[in-house]
Amino acid sequence: MQALKSNLTRTILSLLGVTVGIFAIIAVFTLVDSLEKNIKSSFSFLGTNVVTVNRFDFVGGPDYPWWKYFRRPYNTYTEYQFLRDKLRNAEGVAFSAGANSTVQAGSNAYRGTNITGVTFSYQDVYDVSLEAGRYFTEQEVNASRNVAMIGVKVANTLFPNADPLGKELKIKGSKFVVVGLFEEEGEGLLEISSKDEAVMIPYGSFTKLYYVGPNGIEPSIAVKGLDTDIGLVELENELIGLLRAKRGLKPTQEDNFSLNKSEFLMNTIGSIFDVISTAGWVIGGFSILVGGFGIANIMFVSVKERTSIIGIQKSLGAKNYFILFQFLFEAMFLSMIGGIAGIIIVFGMTFIPLGSLELVLSFKNLVLGLGISSVIGIASGIVPATLAARMDPVEAIRAV
Structure with a gap:
């Protein structure tokens, strides 16, 4: 010193x-x-240990064959049911589709809301944390009831200074009853919609409002793998075999679907x-x-x-x-x-x-x-x- x-x-x-x-x-x-x-x-919505079935790959490159992917078929609800019943290396299988729209309640409106239609098994694949209320019941989903879970931003805009549970909101003129409120996620660095500005409804109710299929909204199949399946190798192999069999692909034909993992993006x-x-x-x-x-x-x-x-x-x-x-x-x-x-x-x-x-x-x-x-x-x-x-x-x- x-x-x-x-x-x-x-x-x-x-x-x-x-x-x-x-x-x-x-x-x-x-x-x-x-x-x-x-x-x-910001990409936490992709989940962990989750494989999604899409037409396109998450990660592309200079030789990305987008013209080939455009010709691929859309996922169907029948394929979701087939995978749900046949998969052995999966913890859960979900089917969902989304669209941006405006939701209203009285004179209040929230624009650019991410409306997502989901099956009951969605909670088995993704984390659905609620601040208040409840998740859909299986009967509500099977019967395509007009019930909804909403984000904090949507709730504060549509029902300022009021409890949103039990209140009604409108999507494309149809009334939905709020049964759940998502936990607040906060702002992310990327401009990616969070659950704070989301509305989730049963898949059947979603198809009444939007066309899902070719030339319409593209649905997604998500499969959550087992923790014991390191790298989800067994799940991927099983998915490829089942999807090829369901779509009737010959051994010489290449896959007409993409299996995307959140790990690819990460x-x-x-x-x-x-x-x-x-x-x-x-x-x-x-x-x-x-x-x-x-x-x-x-x-x-x-x-x-x-x-x-x-x-x-x-x-x-x-x-x-x-x-x-x-x-x-x-x-x-x-x-x-x-x-x-x-x-x-x-x-x-x-x-x-x-x-x-x-x-x-x-x-x-x-x-x-x-x-x-x-x-x-x-x-x-x-x-x-x-x-x-x-x-x-x-x-x-x-x-x-």
Whole structure:
């Protein structure tokens, strides 16, 4: 501490390089982690361990054969029933279709509402968390009753300052009774509709209002796999076999359907952020390198200034490792101070409001920042410390 305080200006200037470097690396990692977490949560509606049967692939590429997918047949309710009865590696099978529309209640209206028609088994595949009310009964779904579950935004707009349960709303002129209120999800980073602005009704009721099928709304079949089926390999193989048999495809014909997993999209998002993280390492690495040179410079100067002290210590019986660790610890301590300063700045950034994006400094990034600081301190101080440890005590005492 005395050595650092005696040349405070030099110490601060040496610290800046490490501070900027650690700040750059940890700030990028914090931003990337927060963005990735927020974006992935925006796709939470895809569910986990869920395979959906669609005409198109979720993830495309430069050679995406969209013209081929357009000619594929739509999913049918009969296929859903067939899979529901035949699948053995599935926890649940659901059939759903959606459309955007305006819902009304008296003089109030909510535009751009995501209306989704679902089967009773929808809750077996996706998480349907309710703040109040209940889920549809099987009788209501089978009889295509006009009942609905609505999101918080829809409820607040249609029924301000009132309990929405038991109230009536209109969809395309048809009256629906509200039986459930979804839990609030909040704003997401991406412009993806959440359950806050959704209305869910039985599938039969949905088909009374909208045409589902070729040249109309495309329905989706969703299948939730078993936890024991790692990678959902068994489920995918079973789905392919059953769908090919149901659609009468010959062995030489290719599949006319796509099986999409939420993991495909998550992996694509993860690979994008891996590239951004690498860029963060490169940017911060140059700053860290400059900071390391600064610390090495100040340590060489410290060794030069304290040569006579080193000689006295060695003449009094100090071992080489004592001198080595003395300067090595000083370099590491200096680097750690700079790293902590950089982390504090990043932590201060997390309090800056960024709309729907919430920055969080994770414990992993905190440890990473301190670890990098320690390594830089050791790497920068090892050479000056080694030179100091190897000094001849007689020659060192004579140094002025």
